[in-house]
Amino acid sequence: LTKKMSTGIIYDNRMVEHKCLWDLNYNEKPERFTSILQRCEELQLLNRCLHLKPRAATKEELLMVHTPEMISILKNTAGFSDEGALEQLSSKYDFLYIHPSTYDLSLLAAGSTVELVSNILDGKIKNGMAVIRPPGHHAMKSEYCGYCFYNNVAIAAQYALETQGLKRILIVDWDIHHGQATQQMFYDDPRVLYFSIHGYQNGAFWPHLRESDYHNIGRGAGLGYNINVPMNEIKMGNSDYMAIFHELLLPIAYEFNPELVIVSAGYDAALGCPEGEMEVTPACYSHFTNSLMGLANGRLAVVLEGGYCLKSLSEGAALTLRNLLGDPVPLIQNLDAPKRSAQQAIMSVMYVLRRHWNCLQHLEEFNVQEIKDPMNLPENKFWPRIEFVGSDEKPETYATRDICPAQDPKVAAELDAQLDALIASTCLDVQPNRVGFTANPAEPIVAQLEIIQRCHMIQTERSQTSIAEETSGFFRNLIGSILDGKCRSGIAIVDKSSENLIKTLKYAVDSRGTKNVMFIDMRIHPDCEIQRSFQEDVRILCASLYSGLALDDVEFVGLNDSKRYIVNIGLQPNCGDAEIFSSFFRVLLPIAYQFGPQLIVIAADSSGNISAEGFGQIIHLLTSIAGGRLSVTFENSLVINSSLSRIKSCVQALLGEPIGMPGEIHHRLDATSVCTIRTVNKAHNPYWNALQF
Ligand code: X5A
Numbered sequence: 001l002t003k004k005m006s007t008g009i010i011y012d013n014r015m016v017e018h019k020c021l022w023d024l025n026y027n028e029k030p031e032r033f034t035s036i037l038q039r040c041e042e043l044q045l046l047n048r049c050l051h052l053k054p055r056a057a058t059k060e061e062l063l064m065v066h067t068p069e070m071i072s073i074l075k076n077t078a079g080f081s082d083e084g085a086l087e088q089l090s091s092k093y094d095f096l097y098i099h100p101s102t103y104d105l106s107l108l109a110a111g112s113t114v115e116l117v118s119n120i121l122d123g124k125i126k127n128g129m130a131v132i133r134p135p136g137h138h139a140m141k142s143e144y145c146g147y148c149f150y151n152n153v154a155i156a157a158q159y160a161l162e163t164q165g166l167k168r169i170l171i172v173d174w175d176i177h178h179g180q181a182t183q184q185m186f187y188d189d190p191r192v193l194y195f196s197i198h199g200y201q202n203g204a205f206w207p208h209l210r211e212s213d214y215h216n217i218g219r220g221a222g223l224g225y226n227i228n229v230p231m232n233e234i235k236m237g238n239s240d241y242m243a244i245f246h247e248l249l250l251p252i253a254y255e256f257n258p259e260l261v262i263v264s265a266g267y268d269a270a271l272g273c274p275e276g277e278m279e280v281t282p283a284c285y286s287h288f289t290n291s292l293m294g295l296a297n298g299r300l301a302v303v304l305e306g307g308y309c310l311k312s313l314s315e316g317a318a319l320t321l322r323n324l325l326g327d328p329v330p331l332i333q334n335l336d337a338p339k340r341s342a343q344q345a346i347m348s349v350m351y352v353l354r355r356h357w358n359c360l361q362h363l364e365e366f367n368v369q370e371i372k373d374p375m376n377l378p379e380n381k382f383w384p385r386i387e388f389v390g391s392d393e394k395p396e397t398y399a400t401r402d403i404c405p406a407q408d409p410k411v412a413a414e415l416d417a418q419l420d421a422l423i424a425s426t427c428l429d430v431q432p433n434r435v436g437f438t439a440n441p442a443e444p445i446v447a448q449l450e451i452i453q454r455c456h457m458i459q460t461e462r463s464q465t466s467i468a469e470e471t472s473g474f475f476r477n478l479i480g481s482i483l484d485g486k487c488r489s490g491i492a493i494v495d496k497s498s499e500n501l502i503k504t505l506k507y508a509v510d511s512r513g514t515k516n517v518m519f520i521d522m523r524i525h526p527d528c529e530i531q532r533s534f535q536e537d538v539r540i541l542c543a544s545l546y547s548g549l550a551l552d553d554v555e556f557v558g559l560n561d562s563k564r565y566i567v568n569i570g571l572q573p574n575c576g577d578a579e580i581f582s583s584f585f586r587v588l589l590p591i592a593y594q595f596g597p598q599l600i601v602i603a604a605d606s607s608g609n610i611s612a613e614g615f616g617q618i619i620h621l622l623t624s625i626a627g628g629r630l631s632v633t634f635e636n637s638l639v640i641n642s643s644l645s646r647i648k649s650c651v652q653a654l655l656g657e658p659i660g661m662p663g664e665i666h667h668r669l670d671a672t673s674v675c676t677i678r679t680v681n682k683a684h685n686p687y688w689n690a691l692q693f
């Protein structure tokens with residue numbers, strides 16, 4: 001049996017020492033660090049992690065991305081007790097304070113990030129989180145900036161490239177500020193895909209740089225490997241961020257196929273953060289995290305950057321860690337259409353990158369009217385500073401107090417109450433068994449699947465009457481254990497599933513009162529009977545995603561009041577993972593998120609053109625929804641090798657173990673499939689407003 005790999009955590013208690021001596025209310029304050037650890041402790045997450053030993057970065061490591069002056073200037077301040085001199089030096093930089101401990105702690109922050117990444121690459125841990133300060137993503141080659149001294153994430157990425165020979169690293173920067181420094185460091189490098197979602201406000205949002213806009217997509221060999229999603233409005237929330245993940249980040253990430261994913265994890269886009277003024281809920285960070293965990297064999301390093309509302313920061317960070325540990329992803333509700341300006345940002349990014357990424361090619365016939373011209377922006381008072389990097393326009397001194405406008409106390413109290421309610425309603429139950437398993441007892445396939453031993457057997461009485469009856473008992477017990485909270489998810493290998501699926505779905509909604517269930521038929525011949533049984537039932541969404549003979553019109557969306565609850569994605573028999581992934585990201589996943597089911601039931605078999613890995617990845621991505629309550633039924637009529645590997649990959653996904661990557665998603669999409677996806681998308685977008693693209 002393979003050993004279950006753990007989640008690492010790295011931090012150093014000395015990191016509370018770094019503080020602003022002349023402005024104790026400065027946003028980047030020690031309580032950020034303590035509140036995160038305290039929340040992780042409360043949720044009993046720390047004792048489940050492998051604790052890595054923090055260490056200082058070496059000079060060689062720093063010099064991989066910084067100049068020698070970046071070391072010496074700060075080194076000269078170490079232990080220095082003249083507060084006035086520290087304040088004066090700090091004023092030379094854009095948003096910065098230096099404390100006598102800053103030099104040592106910046107080295108520790110950078111070194112700990114390298115340590116986290118190297119432990120992941122050595123296979124000592126599966127994934128992990130660095131709870132560190134000072135943060136890093138604004139620290140440029142030779143300029144401290146934005147509370148940052150050394151670029152922790154960039155150093156760790158460069159370390160992975162240079163000493164471990166990695167060829168593809170994905171850096172996701174979900175901090176509300178653009179990590180301009182990280183962008184600069186890898187701008188020419190196709191080995192590092194930098195993807196940042198940040199506030200922009202047409203340049204009015206700090207750091208006020210033109211280089212943060214969407215048209216900056218890399219240079220030379222690195223062209224296409226720098227992606228900025230700038231947001232020009234405040235109050236962006238879960239719907240906007242999930243759209244960015246589904247429409248851009250995930251398709252591109254899967255096509256890029258990284259060997260390592262590093263997150264510049266700021267929590268300043270979270271609800272309540274006065275810096276970001278955005279509205280991402282803490283639970284949404286679990287979704288971000290989970291959706292990246294299928295990549296790179298699960299090698300994911302989450303590194304703290306910003307986040308200045310202690311409540312949403314600590315909750316968001318704790319839920320991120322909890323997700324790394326494999327706990328279920330909390331539900332996020334009330335997803336809506338992304339805001340118009342978020343849609344514009346997404347479309348602008350698609351437009352500039354469409355020639356670089358196959359997954360964006362469906363946008364050839366783009367409505368260019370929708371795209372803002374990055375060179376022709378409205379006036380704003382920051383433009384003189386906008387070419388800040390490498391220009392002489394830099395001001396002599398900067399403010400040394402934090403000038404983030406004080407929040408209206410009434411608004412702050414409301415936000416606080418809203419956060420308390422959200423935190424209280426986040427379901428924290430962890431089921432005693434991760435994956436339930438059931439099969440016809442004599443089923444030979446079970447003996448061939450070692451991985452099944454890691455599942456929880458669900459005992460079922462053998463039926464004396466018929467196989468159909470027996471199967472129906474299996475299903476009921478499996479779904480029952482999931483709904484009872486005994487198992488998080490389940491898998492069944494059975495005969496004669498079709499007629500029993502209808503009974504099972506009815507059992508879930510009628511007998512168990514489940515509010516809504518999503519059924520996904522991924523078999524080569526989806527069953528018309530199932531769809532017909534529920535075509536007028538708003539509680540059950542019946543989707544099919546298959547590559548075989550057309551089941552029904554792909555434009556059919558259901559009848560009467562339940563229009564929208566039938567989703568048919570019938571792809572060409574010659575399609576493969578690329579087309580299936582595209583339909584999944586562009587249609588099925590956004591609909592699934594918006595539907596927000598309490599339970600997902602999937603019917604699968606061994607046919608169709610999806611690879612075992614592709615299938616596992618889709619199952620993994622679906623575990624974000626419905627709190628992970630997902631059951632997969634495999635038809636065993638065709639017990640062949642391809643079904644063995646598909647079942648294995650599926651169980652791996654349900655167990656939270658690394659799943660491989662589908663091989664074939666790097667080619668242009670089959671034109672007919674693109675057409676089908678577009679048709680289904682068009683048929684459904686009057687009903688599901690998440691489908692805007
Ligand atoms: C790491 C980070 C932000 C600096 C903001 C200055 N820096 N207004 O979030």
Ligand code: ZN
Nearest residue numbers: 175177266306
């Ligand atoms: Zn930030």
